[in-house]
Amino acid sequence: MDPSVCEFIAENEIIQILPNFNERTIHLISGDFGPFEAGSPVTVPLWFALQLKYKHKCKIVPPEWLKVDELKKLVVVETERTTFSPLPNCFFEIAHILVTNAYSDLENVEQLKMLVRDLQDKREAKMRTSIIKFMEQFQKRTKLDIMSVFSRPILCNGSPYKALSFAYKRIDVVRHSSGGPHFVKHDVENYSHNLKIGLKKAPKIADFWKKVFFIVMVPSMIASAYYSYQHYLEEIEHLKHRKQEDYIPYPYLAKRAHV
Structure with a gap:
């Protein structure tokens, strides 16, 4: 899923604000929110809070987990655990939205960015490690290392020959987890041979x-x-041979014209 789509979905999450205006309850499709009293906290969807923030009509209250102390705890837990630690819903999306659009309402913004990035890097490292272990365990039966090289470029680019040339460039990535270079080269050649046999030239529309x-x-x-x-x-x-005649608007004036 595209990151912009993820952020669009995350903007439906409920967040707390401190309005600086008075207004009665507002009826939206997602529910009723309000009434709004200046200085009194109220919960609204994140997208609505951003609209009020752009108009300087509120201050966004960051979630409890978007603070330096809480983020440090999450980083420690993520480091100690071998599996993924539980995170709040839409954690990275909301953090990115608030750091980008409501940084004036946050404390220690640069440190928050660093901690969120650190947490994301640790989770990505776990993902890569688990994939490598899975590939090493099942490579003889499924050969996912070869499929992972070819499947995405072929489906996305629609050019099998381009995918094959691209696969050779990335072959070093999977050598260490596939039994050596001879094993990888042999499988790539077999895959490319079988793929080219079934290809048909598309009509040149x-x-x-x-x-x-x-x-x-x-x-x-x-x-x-x-x-x-x-x-x-x-x-x-x-137009050259056309005779120039006097214009008479009404026929009964013709007699007067000759007189």
């Missing part, structure tokens, strides 16, 4: 429509331009 355009449209445009030019010449010739 773009070239077809280019031919249709030049065969049909270009002659039509030339003929239209030619007839337009001939009509223009006829109009010029007609």
Whole structure:
């Protein structure tokens, strides 16, 4: 999922604000929020809090977990555990939104950024380690190392030949977890051979429509331009030989005109 989509979903989370205005209860699709009294905390969706923040009508109260002491505890727990530690819902998305758009309401912003980044790096390292262990355990039966190299580029780029050349460049990444370079090279060659056998050339639709355009449209445009030019010449010739006559708006005035 795209990060912007994740942040869009996270903006529906409820957060606390301190408004600086008075207003009655506001009825939204997601629920009723308010009433708003200056200086009294109230809970609203994050997207609504950001709108009020942009208009300088509130101060966003950061969640309890978005503080230096709490983040340090989360980092320690994440370091000690071999598995992922539980985090609040939409942790990284909300942290990024608040650090970016409501940094004036946060304390020690730079330290918060560093701790959140540290926590994210530790979780990514665990993910990579677990994937490598899984690949080493099941490589002889599933050979996920080879599939992981090819599957994503082929599906995303739609060019198997480009995926094959890209796989050779990244082959060093999986050598250490796949039984050596000879094993990897052999599987890659077999995979590429089987893949090329089943490939069929797709019809060149773009070239077809280019031919249709030049065969049909270009002659039509030339003929239209030619007839337009001939009509223009006829109009010029007609104006040269046209007799200049007095304009008489009504027929009964013709007698007066001759008198």
